[in-house]
Amino acid sequence: MSRALVHPALGANSFSCAHCGALADQHWFKVVPESFKKDTTPRLCTPEVAAKVKQTIAAQDDHDDDETDPKHQGLLDMLARFEKNEVTYFVNRYSSQSSWEMVNLHLSQCHSCKGFMVWIKDRIVYPAHEVALLPHDDMPANIKPDFIEAAEIVDKSPRSAAALLRLAIQKLMTHLGESDGNLNACIANLVKKGLDRKVQQALDIVRVTGNYAVHPGELDLKDDQATAMQLFSLVNIIVQSTISASAQIDAMYASLPPGALKAIEKRDA
Numbered sequence: 001m002s003r004a005l006v007h008p009a010l011g012a013n014s015f016s017c018a019h020c021g022a023l024a025d026q027h028w029f030k031v032v033p034e035s036f037k038k039d040t041t042p043r044l045c046t047p048e049v050a051a052k053v054k055q056t057i058a059a060q061d062d063h064d065d066d067e068t069d070p071k072h073q074g075l076l077d078m079l080a081r082f083e084k085n086e087v088t089y090f091v092n093r094y095s096s097q098s099s100w101e102m103v104n105l106h107l108s109q110c111h112s113c114k115g116f117m118v119w120i121k122d123r124i125v126y127p128a129h130e131v132a133l134l135p136h137d138d139m140p141a142n143i144k145p146d147f148i149e150a151a152e153i154v155d156k157s158p159r160s161a162a163a164l165l166r167l168a169i170q171k172l173m174t175h176l177g178e179s180d181g182n183l184n185a186c187i188a189n190l191v192k193k194g195l196d197r198k199v200q201q202a203l204d205i206v207r208v209t210g211n212y213a214v215h216p217g218e219l220d221l222k223d224d225q226a227t228a229m230q231l232f233s234l235v236n237i238i239v240q241s242t243i244s245a246s247a248q249i250d251a252m253y254a255s256l257p258p259g260a261l262k263a264i265e266k267r268d269a
């Protein structure tokens with residue numbers, strides 16, 4: 001990946017965000033707990049709940065001459081933040097002052113994406129995946145969730161992470177125009193089309209390792225986190241080589257003078 005990587009550190013002014021991967025300034029928050037009022041308990045905000053709240057507000061405001069009730073604006077602002085980051089905040093103007101302050105529990109907020117990271121002691125516990133395991137910027141949208149899920153579970157199950165990464169490159173084959181369901185055959189076909197040997201080797205490493213993770217053979221990944229961790233870098237390298245590099249070359253080629261492009265066309269014809 002081309003982005004600079006600065007590992008997060010407690011209290012640091014800037015580092016690579018565990019949400020968006022950007023090297024960005026961080027704003028730090030202390031956590032001051034406040035008790036729930038009598039007969040109230042924690043509530044979970046989900047996309048479904050957020051959608052229903054927005055519908056209710058819209059219906060009420062439509063009834064009141066199509067103007068947004070000022071009392072609703074703070075809630076609408078929170079819902080807009082929630083759509084981008086599921087851990088966010090609501091401005092409670094009627095909150096009472098708490099005399100407690102949590103120890104070894106802090107929040108940091110990325111200046112770039114506004115996402116919050118939750119820290120216990122000197123480690124990020126949310127989001128669950130490590131910043132070093134972020135998907136390449138050009139990774140197809142339908143593959144990124146598998147990559148991120150693998151990153152979230154690699155500590156607990158390297159085998160499961162390897163299997164998910166194998167699934168990711170299986171999906172990548174479809175993106176690259178290969179329709180055969182057999183991953184080995186897809187790679188062989190790409191080699192016939194001129195795939196770089198190093199990229200082929202990277203693909204086969206992920207393919208074989210992920211396959212053994214599902215069907216144990218000579219390679220046992222049960223306690224081999226180091227090997228599983230290396231697969232993440234390989235998948236990003238594969239995306240860079242098969243998608244990003246090609247797109248960069250296409251863009252630069254298209255920027256050549258029209259006369260030069262016509263001359264090349266005539267030459268190759």
